[in-house]
Amino acid sequence: MRVKLWGTRGSLPTPGPDTSRFGGNTSCVEVRADDDSILVLDAGTGIRNLGRTIPGTCPRVDVLISHLHMDHIQGMGFFAPFYVPGLEVHIWGPASPAETLRARLGRYMSPPLFPVRLRDLPCNLTVHEVPGDEVLRIGPFEVRAELVCHPGPTVGYRITEGARSLAYLPDHEPGLGVRGPLLGNGWTSGQSLADRVDLLIHDAQYTQHQYDQREGWGHSTFDRAIEFAELSRAERLVLFHHDPDHDDATLASLVSSLVKNRRPDVAITAGFEGEVFDL
Amino acid sequence: MQRAVEIILMRQLASYLAMPIFLVDPSGNLLFYNEPAEALLGCRFDETGELPAAHWASLFKATDSAGVPLPADELPLVTALRTKHPAHRDFWIVGLDGQRRHLKLTAFPLVGQAARFLGAVALFWEGDSR
Numbered sequence: 001m002r003v004k005l006w007g008t009r010g011s012l013p014t015p016g017p018d019t020s021r022f023g024g025n026t027s028c029v030e031v032r033a034d035d036d037s038i039l040v041l042d043a044g045t046g047i048r049n050l051g052r053t054i055p056g057t058c059p060r061v062d063v064l065i066s067h068l069h070m071d072h073i074q075g076m077g078f079f080a081p082f083y084v085p086g087l088e089v090h091i092w093g094p095a096s097p098a099e100t101l102r103a104r105l106g107r108y109m110s111p112p113l114f115p116v117r118l119r120d121l122p123c124n125l126t127v128h129e130v131p132g133d134e135v136l137r138i139g140p141f142e143v144r145a146e147l148v149c150h151p152g153p154t155v156g157y158r159i160t161e162g163a164r165s166l167a168y169l170p171d172h173e174p175g176l177g178v179r180g181p182l183l184g185n186g187w188t189s190g191q192s193l194a195d196r197v198d199l200l201i202h203d204a205q206y207t208q209h210q211y212d213q214r215e216g217w218g219h220s221t222f223d224r225a226i227e228f229a230e231l232s233r234a235e236r237l238v239l240f241h242h243d244p245d246h247d248d249a250t251l252a253s254l255v256s257s258l259v260k261n262r263r264p265d266v267a268i269t270a271g272f273e274g275e276v277f278d279l
Numbered sequence: 280m281q282r283a284v285e286i287i288l289m290r291q292l293a294s295y296l297a298m299p300i301f302l303v304d305p306s307g308n309l310l311f312y313n314e315p316a317e318a319l320l321g322c323r324f325d326e327t328g329e330l331p332a333a334h335w336a337s338l339f340k341a342t343d344s345a346g347v348p349l350p351a352d353e354l355p356l357v358t359a360l361r362t363k364h365p366a367h368r369d370f371w372i373v374g375l376d377g378q379r380r381h382l383k384l385t386a387f388p389l390v391g392q393a394a395r396f397l398g399a400v401a402l403f404w405e406g407d408s409r
Contacts, residue, residue, distance in 0.1 A: 095393050132393055147284045153392055177291030185280075187290065192281035 007046020023273025
């Protein structure tokens, strides 16, 4: 399994020279199987560049959406495979008690916010609401989705191909309301998704100072992300969903001092656009 | 076993509130009780962890105003689990300090995303001690 980061920024695209190292595009990750099957995790602005690498002859693309905040769907209308007649495209995402996933996506993919409606896309599009309790089989991938702690219906994903596994929790606040260490025994959101994964891509948007003013907004501190990775016994942690206010120098400095001071039990990297992980 | 996120958030909320709260799964097993509820059960959650339904029910002997034991079926938490509707009633217990206490209990079912039935919550208020 090959994992490539196409968008690592949280909340808002942040282009410019100060963010060129870690990237300014919002959440999008490509997961490619050994047989070239493709999963796309989230449709932030990073999906545009990814879409340009997928040939029109590709038989099928699956886009797994974690939730419908703008930074996770904003690139959807610019995803080239949507405009390939007959190409089989599947969108997966969380159900809501109020409206179907298709209707909620259609709120963005329709005028006045966007000129092209979902139903007018020339690809062969199917929208699925992810089931809570069953494992999906998509080509060679085994995919598990679970609701995680974040405002509104939001899922994290665990993707397995053979013996290799990836957990993707781009927006996640496992420490909400927790005084002291994260709880074990199944009492921490997302823990089973990340249990012993080879690669954990996890929200690390805030410093502690930022978090103190934004508790409940659905994001983790750097420390909580590491603590979550350690609790889940993940092999490697990719810090993700970088705050728009953290330019390259700030982010590099924060991560460097974190590693120096904490000496974590897990390998850590701050995800950057274009970074590739071979699992 | 991974808890549903709705159950996790309910526990966190309960741990912040000053009223006694029980959180049970669909089978009535007591998944969590907060600090104010520890006084009702006479034990601490840190020490007991989760309690099977039969066990915690035996710690909690409810009576009506005349001191007649109430069948479990008449307790709001059991009603909420059985009917999946909220329930409320007054009852009395004898506390660990030997004092008879009048309690009001409201229980409501927890229904999560995709209409998953996750259990129920009981909230207690102290009534007049008569």
